[in-house]
Amino acid sequence: MTGARRCAGALLALAQLGWREAAAEWTTLAGRALVFALPVAIFAAIWDATPLAAITLPKHDAAHLVWYVTITEVIVFAMALPFREVEAEIRSGRIESKLTRPVPYTLAVFAEACGGGLLRFLALAAFGLALGFALTGTLPVHASALLPLLLAAWLGCVMGIAFQLAIGLATPWIGEASPLFWIWQKGLFVLGGLLLPLTLYPAGVTAVAWFTPFPAMLFLPAGLVFDDGAGAVAACLAQQAAWSAPIALGLALIDRRAMARFLRQGA
């Protein structure tokens, strides 16, 4: 068995471990589902009270806007807060024992976070589908576009997990990762279009948002509710793939610097 295959096998096992851990914490998942339902229900009421007749954009009615928020919230709630685990391991020094393992630390944490994230994603997607249907009486997209929508939303979630790991690995330099996370998170919320689609933003802000990776994580997948044609799906997946490369590169760079620092002076 080659080293790469052994590493892949270990990462798969770690992803399964993350899945099982998330499944074992079903009470937390149930609580998360209830909290997830809050903003969806809140925005269902807000969109219901909003004078949407003034909007001339296609499919920007209350039902589609509720579906939009449901999808962005599934992505955000499924990725959870993996940066906290990295931060805690660095601050407590526990990371040092994990650096001796044959699988690179960041890859191992990424695999575990993705395993847990996938379980949460599927559970919240199913719950969100039921909730959205109950609130709107419609489906988010045409049945044939459901799978591409799920894939795009999951990719957005994975990109968020990678971003968060980079934030967690910055702990040795900034002492506490949470403040940096808040700013990143609000960047995601605002420039990614968590609650309002970018199509409703002022033009200048939308233009700025497109220079960031945030729309690829939230607006593009959730925006499929406004246009679920093959062209829109392809454009969404292509942009996500294009942004995944620099995100992975950034994570690899910060990982290299962090690991070099740990080996040089400890956590």
Place this chain on the structure above:
Amino acid sequence: MEWSATLRYLAALARANLRQAFARPGQAWTAIVMMFANNLLFLAIWVFYFARFRDLRGWALPDVALLYGVAAWSVGLLVALAAGVRDIGGAILGGGLDVHLGRPRHPLPSLVFSRSTPAGFGDMATSLVLWLAVAGRSLHELPFIIAMATAGSVIIGASLTIAHALVFWWPRAARLGEEVFNGMIMIAVYPQHVYGFAVRVALFTILPIGFVALLPVEAVREADPVRALIVFAAAAFYAALAVLVFNRGLRRYRSGNLITENR
């Protein structure tokens, strides 16, 4: 005399926590500035909303800014002075409550005032900016608004205490407190006047966010002393309820009851 002694005790606990929180001033100030920026960024969503729509059933940006400021002050004050309220469940499960039971006073104040989170001051600073610069409120209105928001802080703290105290009966509810905290924040920062009757009833009973955000904001907007009195009465009621639930649960507490958790 008893009241003044209690207040002196609480003030001493808060001072000790603040000294500890600012032991690393660089980190503390970074957290404060980041939280301030974080709040302003979040408000940007409403700026964009009102750039597109004229109003939300009678509310405009200044009203949302007033609401956001009240919610931010309520949460900020709580975590700046009494972040220990978020650790109650963990202390019960881990046996950490023993430390507080060994003291000559009721364990709840020392438990609640056992930790300070500097980021809370960032929330409070945001509130002042939002009230004065965005909501268009005047300086002489500030004491009233602060009193309303502080009552909201008491209600959030009491709700969290109740949620965490459930661990006395149900050890698996350890994370429920944090979910309640997140849920309360999430609801508090959005306009609640658009909800239907059933949701409003829930907001004034099960998860009493209506007393934290909607009612204080309406009291300030209408300069309504009756609504203000209701908010203060709700704060007193939920604080008393929290002490009652905690005391009932305390009777079930067994030192170092990790065994209960793992059973």
